[in-house]
Amino acid sequence: MALDPLFLSRLQFAWVIGWHILLPAFTIGLASFVAVLEGLHFFTGRAVYSRLTNFWLRIFAVSFGMGVVSGVIMPFQFGTNWSRYADATANVLSPLFAYEALTAFFLEASFLGVLLFGRSLVPRWAQLVAAVMIAAGTLFSSFWILAANSWMQTPAGYEIVDGRFFPKSWSAIVFNPSFPYRLGHTVVAFYVTTGFVVLGVAAYFLRRGRFTEDARTMFSMTLWLLTVLVPLQVLLGDLHGLNTLHYQPAKLAAIEARWETARHVPLTLFAIPDPAAETNRYAIDVPGLGSLILTHELDGEVRGLKSFPAADRPPVAIPFFAFRIMVGIGVLMLTLIVASWVLRARRRLYDTRWFQLACLGLAPAGFIAVLAGWTTTEVGRQPWTVYGLLRTADSVTPSLTGANVAVSLLCYAVLYLAIFPTGIALMARLVRRGPADPTAHEAAVEAGRPRQPVQAMPNAPRGDAP
C-alpha cells in the first residue's frame, strides 16, 4: 500500500472535513445565539445583552473566518481528488451544493461584514436584521449540505445511465429517506455543541467571580435551551438509528459489531471486533437489549455482517468505537442537564463548585461527539461513496499518483496545524478577556482600529483582579 492515491485521498478528505466540521458545529449555534442576544438587546435594551453580543461576536468573527477559508477548500476536493465521483453524481448533487452557496454563503458573508464593521454605520434594527440573516444563512447551509450528504447515504429519485446518475424526482432527491433524521440530529448536535461551549465559558467566569451578571445570564439561558435540546437529541438519535437499520443495514451491523443475523440480539457495550475471525473479542454484552433499542421490539431481527459479501462490508472497529464515544458523551451531557434541574430547584444553580467544574469539563465535549458521530456515519457508509451504488475506489481521480496526494496531504496537514491551534488559542484569549463593559476605557481604545496597535491589543487577560 505504498503511497496509494485512494487511501491518501480518503485520509486527506477526512482531514480537511474533520477540521472544517468543527466550525459549522460552533458557528451555526453561535450565529443563532448572537441573533437571539441581539434581539433581546433590541427589545429589552438591557446592557448585559449588548455586552454578550459584542463578546460572542468577536469570537464568532475568528471562527467564521476560519470556517470560510477551510470551507473554500471543500468543493475543490471533489474536483482535485474525487473527479470520477464528481462526474458520476454531478447531475444530482451539484444543484444542492450550488443552492447552498446561493442561499447561505453570500448571505452570511455580506451580512457578517455589516454586523462586524458597520456597527457605527447602520441603525440598530439593521444590525438585528444582519444577525438574523447570518443565523438563517447557517441553517440554509446545513439544509443543503446535509441533503447532499444524506443522498449519498440513502440515494433516491435517480436513474443510472452509463454509470452516471440522472435526476428523476427532485423532491425525492432532496427529501431522501435519511435526510429529515440527519438534518434534525446534526443541527441539534451543533446547537448542543455551542450550548456546552457557552455553558463552559459561563462556568469559567462564575468560578472566578468575574462578569457575574453576564455569566449568570448565559448560564441560565443555555441550561434552559439544553434542557430541551439534549433529551430531544437522544430521541432524534434513536429515530436516526431506526432509519439506518432500515436503509443501511451493513452500517448498523458495523456500529453494533453484529456478525450473525439474529433475533433477540444483545447490546454489546464493549468489545474488540476481529474482522478476520468475524467475531468480537472481550465482549461485554447485555442480553436482549440490542433488539429492544435497535428495533423497538424484544425479538426484533438485526442483520449481521456475515450476510453481506466481504467486499461490501464497512470497517467495523471505527464505527463501533466512534459510535460509543458519541453515545457516551451524550450520556454525560444528559446527566449534567438532569443535575442542573435538581440544582435549579434547590436554588443552587450558580454557586455549586462541582457543577461549574463539570460544565467546564464538558465545554469541548460537543465537538468530540460531532466528530465521532460524523466518523460513524461516514466510515459506516464505506466501501461506498453513494451507498450500494458507487464504490469509493471508483470515485477517486484516475490521473493522481500516490506522490501527488502525499504532497497535498502534507501541505494541508501543515496548514491546518498552523491555523487551527492559533485560532483556538486566540478564541481562548478572547474568552479570558471576557465581555468588557462598552463604557470602559479599554473599549474606547478598542472601538477604533488600533492607531497604536500594541496598546489596543492587550495580551494579558484583564480584570483578573478580584
Place this chain on the structure above:
Amino acid sequence: MSGGFLDLVPIWTGILGFGVFFYVLLDGFDLGVGILYGFAPDRDARNLVMNSIAPVWDGNETWLVLGGIGLLAAFPLAFAIVIPAVYFPILVMLLALACRGVAFEFRYRDSEHRTFWDHAFCYGSALATFAQGVVLGAFIQGFKTDGRAFTGGSLDCFTPFSLLTGVALLFGYGLLGAGWLILKTEGDLQDWARRHGRHCLIGVVAAIAAVSLWTPLIDPGIAHRWFAWPNIAFLSPVPVATALLTLWEWRSLDNRSEAAPFIGALLLFLMSYIGIAISLWPMIVPHTYTLWQAASAPSTQDFLLIGTAFLLPVILMYTGWSYWVFRGKVRADIGYH
C-alpha cells in the same frame, strides 16, 4: 433525463461567465490590495489598506465557491477534467487563500506574530493570484484527456505559457487593487497607490501583448479565428478598445480622478476576458469538449435555473447594499476589534 424544451446551455454559459468575471473583479481587487500591502510604507498605511477590504473579502471569495460549484453544476465534465489537471495550482491557491484569509483576524488578535501574519497576508495574496494565473494559462492550452477523464500528469500544467499568465495576473490584480485603493484612500496613501498602479499598468500592457501574440502561435485555430477575413474586421474593435483603454488608464492614474483608475482596470479586465472567450468559444475543455458536450442533464440545469434566476439578483442587491454601507473613504475608526 426529461428536460425543458429550451436549450439552457447558452443561459448557463452566461451565468457562469458572469459569475467567474465577478469573482475575478471582486477577489481580483481584494487579492491585488493584498499584493500591494507588502509594499505599504508603514503600519498605519497597512492598517488602512487592510481595513479597506476587511468587511468585504469573504463575500468576494464566495464567488470563487460559486464559480467552482457553478462549473460542476452546469458543465460537470469540464469540472472533472480541468480541476484534476490543475491539481497543484489549485492546491497552492487554496493554501494561499487560507493563509491570507485568516490573516485578517489573526493579525489583530495575535499581535506577537503580527509580522508573520503580515507576510501571510501579502505572500498568500500573491501566491493565490499567481496560481489562478497558472490555471488560466493551462486552461487555454488544453489538457490531455481520454474519454471523461484527464490522463496527463499533475505537473503538465506548469508550462512557460502558464507561468507567463501567472505573472500577468499578478500585475492585473495589482492594477485592480491600486484602483480600489485610489478610490478608498486619500493623501499620501493615494499617491502611493497611483504610483504602484502605474507600475502594474506597465506590467499589464506587456502581459496582454505577450499573451495576445503567444496564444495564436500555440493554436492555429485561435489564429484563424482572429486573423481570417471577415473575423478580423468584426474583432478588431477588441484590441483597439484595449489600446485606448490603456491610454485612458495611464492618464487617469496620473491626474486627480478617483474612480477612473478602478473603472479603467475593470474595463481592461473585461476586454481581456472577452478576448479569451472569443479565442476559446465554444469549447469548455479547450480542444476536446464543447459547452454542449460537457453540459449537465437538462433537468439539472432546469432545477438550478429556477432558483438562481431568483437568488442571484437578490444576492447582487444585498451585496450591493453591503458595499454601499462602507462607501466613501476608508476610516481608521470603523470595526469591532
